[in-house]
Amino acid sequence: MAQTQEIAGVAPGVPRPRRGGWPAVAALAGATFTVVTAEMLPVGLLTPIGGALRVTEGTAGLTLTVTGLVGAVSAPLLTPALGRFDRRPVLCGLMAVLIAGNLLAAWSPHFAVMVAARVLVGIGMGGVWAFGAGLAVRLVPGTSVGPATSLVFSGIAVASVIGVPAGTYIGELADWRTAFLTVAGLGLVVLSALAVLLPKLPAEQEIGLGGVMRLVGDPRVATGLGVVALLVTGHFAAYTYVRLALEEISGASAPVVGTLLLVYGVAGVLGNFAAGAGASRCPRGVLLVISLVLAAAVGLMPLAGGSVATATVLLAVWGLSYGGVSVAAQTWLLVAAPGAREAGSALFVGVFNGSIALGALVGGLAADGSGIEAVLYLGAALAVGALAVAALGRAPGGGRR
Structure with missing residues (x-):
C-alpha cells in the first residue's frame, strides 16, 4: 500500500485535475498500442519495402533502427521542451506527428523519404510514450493505479500479438503502403479519443533538460x-x-x-x-x-x-x-x-x-x-x-x- 501511495502522489501545490477515469486510461492504452505498432511495423514488411524502394532488406531494416534511435533521443528532449504545456494537447500533437510520419511512409517514392518518415514516427512514438506512460496515476484513484498502469502498458504487449502481425497481413493482402495508411487511420482514431476522453492535465512541474x-x-x-x-x-x-x-x-x-x-x-x-x-x-x-x-x-x-x-x-x-x-x-x-x-x-x-x-x-x-x-x-x-x-x-x- 505504501508503494501505491507513493506512485499516486502529486507534486506539492499542484491541484488534482478532474479525473478522466478508466475511459481516459483506455485511450492511453490505445496510444501505446498505436505507437509501438507504428515503430515495429517494418519488421514484417522489409522485403516488399526493399523491393519497392530499390534497397536491400538489410538497408530496409534501418527503418526500424532509425525510429528506435530517434525515439531514444527525442523522449528526454521533448519532456523539458514541452514540459509547461497541458498534457492533453501535447499528446494529441505528438500523435498527429506520428500520423504524418505514417502517411509520408505510405507515399515514399524513395528510401530517403522513408527515412524522414520514420524520423517523424520516432519523434511521435518517443513523446507519446514519455508523456503518456505516467499519466494513469492522475486519472484514477490511488487504489487503482497499479491496474491502470498495467492497462496503459498492455498496449505494448498487445501490439506484439496483434499490431505487427496484423500490419504484416494487411501488407500481404493489399500492399505495404496500405499497412502504413491503416496505422495512420488508427492513429487518427486514437487522437480523437485522447482529445475527447482526457481531462485537462496541466503540468505538475516544469523540468529542464538538466x-x-x-x-x-x-x-x-x-x-x-x-x-x-x-x-x-x-x-x-x-x-x-x-x-x-x-x-x-x-x-x-x-x-x-x-x-x-x-x-x-x-x-x-x-x-x-x-x-x-x-x-x-x-x-x-x-x-x-x-x-x-x-x-x-x-x-x-x-x-x-x-x-x-x-x-x-x-x-x-x-x-x-x-x-x-x-x-x-x-x-x-x-x-x-x-x-x-x-x-x-x-x-x-x-x-x-x-x-x-x-x-x-x-x-x-x-x-x-x-x-x-x-x-x-x-x-x-x-x-x-x-x-x-x-x-x-x-x-x-x-x-x-
Missing part, C-alpha cells in the same frame, strides 16, 4: 534504468533471432514458428497484468523474479529446446516474464521519482529504445561470430546481470533490502 539528466544521479533511478538496459538488451539480443533459434534448435517449420510466436505474445499480455499487480506493492521483487525467470527460459532454450513441445513451454515462460518488464520498470521509476514522473518516463523511454537497438546489434554480432546458441546464452547472461543490479542496487523505498 533536471532530466540529474535524475540519473539518483541511485534508485540509476538502478532502475540499469535493470531496464540489461533486460531489454538481453531480450532483444535473443528475441531478434528467435525464429532462427526455433528452426535450428527445435526443428520448427514456418507455420509452427508463427503459432509459437502467438503463444509468446499471449503469454506476454498475461505477464504484463500479473507484473503490474505485483509491482505496485514491490517493484524490486517483481523485477528480481522477471530477471531470474527470463534468464532461465532463454538460457535453457539451447539445452532443452530440442523439441517443439519443450520449446513451446520455454517460449511461453519467456513471454510471461518479459511481458512484465515495461510495467514493472515504469512502476519502479514512478516510485523512485514521484515528483518528476515525466522526466523519469522520458529516461525510461530513452534507455528502453536505445537498448532495443543495442540488443539487435550485439545479437547480430554474436550470431555471425558464434552461432544462434551463443545469442541465447548472451541474452541469458544479460538477464543475470539485471538480476544482480536489481538485487544489489538501491531500490525505491530505500536500502538494498
Whole structure:
C-alpha cells in the first residue's frame, strides 16, 4: 500500500485535475498500442519495402533502427521542451506527428523519404510514450493505479500479438503502403479519443533538460534504468533471432514458428497484468523474479529446446516474464521519482529504445561470430546481470533490502 501511495502522489501545490477515469486510461492504452505498432511495423514488411524502394532488406531494416534511435533521443528532449504545456494537447500533437510520419511512409517514392518518415514516427512514438506512460496515476484513484498502469502498458504487449502481425497481413493482402495508411487511420482514431476522453492535465512541474539528466544521479533511478538496459538488451539480443533459434534448435517449420510466436505474445499480455499487480506493492521483487525467470527460459532454450513441445513451454515462460518488464520498470521509476514522473518516463523511454537497438546489434554480432546458441546464452547472461543490479542496487523505498 505504501508503494501505491507513493506512485499516486502529486507534486506539492499542484491541484488534482478532474479525473478522466478508466475511459481516459483506455485511450492511453490505445496510444501505446498505436505507437509501438507504428515503430515495429517494418519488421514484417522489409522485403516488399526493399523491393519497392530499390534497397536491400538489410538497408530496409534501418527503418526500424532509425525510429528506435530517434525515439531514444527525442523522449528526454521533448519532456523539458514541452514540459509547461497541458498534457492533453501535447499528446494529441505528438500523435498527429506520428500520423504524418505514417502517411509520408505510405507515399515514399524513395528510401530517403522513408527515412524522414520514420524520423517523424520516432519523434511521435518517443513523446507519446514519455508523456503518456505516467499519466494513469492522475486519472484514477490511488487504489487503482497499479491496474491502470498495467492497462496503459498492455498496449505494448498487445501490439506484439496483434499490431505487427496484423500490419504484416494487411501488407500481404493489399500492399505495404496500405499497412502504413491503416496505422495512420488508427492513429487518427486514437487522437480523437485522447482529445475527447482526457481531462485537462496541466503540468505538475516544469523540468529542464538538466533536471532530466540529474535524475540519473539518483541511485534508485540509476538502478532502475540499469535493470531496464540489461533486460531489454538481453531480450532483444535473443528475441531478434528467435525464429532462427526455433528452426535450428527445435526443428520448427514456418507455420509452427508463427503459432509459437502467438503463444509468446499471449503469454506476454498475461505477464504484463500479473507484473503490474505485483509491482505496485514491490517493484524490486517483481523485477528480481522477471530477471531470474527470463534468464532461465532463454538460457535453457539451447539445452532443452530440442523439441517443439519443450520449446513451446520455454517460449511461453519467456513471454510471461518479459511481458512484465515495461510495467514493472515504469512502476519502479514512478516510485523512485514521484515528483518528476515525466522526466523519469522520458529516461525510461530513452534507455528502453536505445537498448532495443543495442540488443539487435550485439545479437547480430554474436550470431555471425558464434552461432544462434551463443545469442541465447548472451541474452541469458544479460538477464543475470539485471538480476544482480536489481538485487544489489538501491531500490525505491530505500536500502538494498
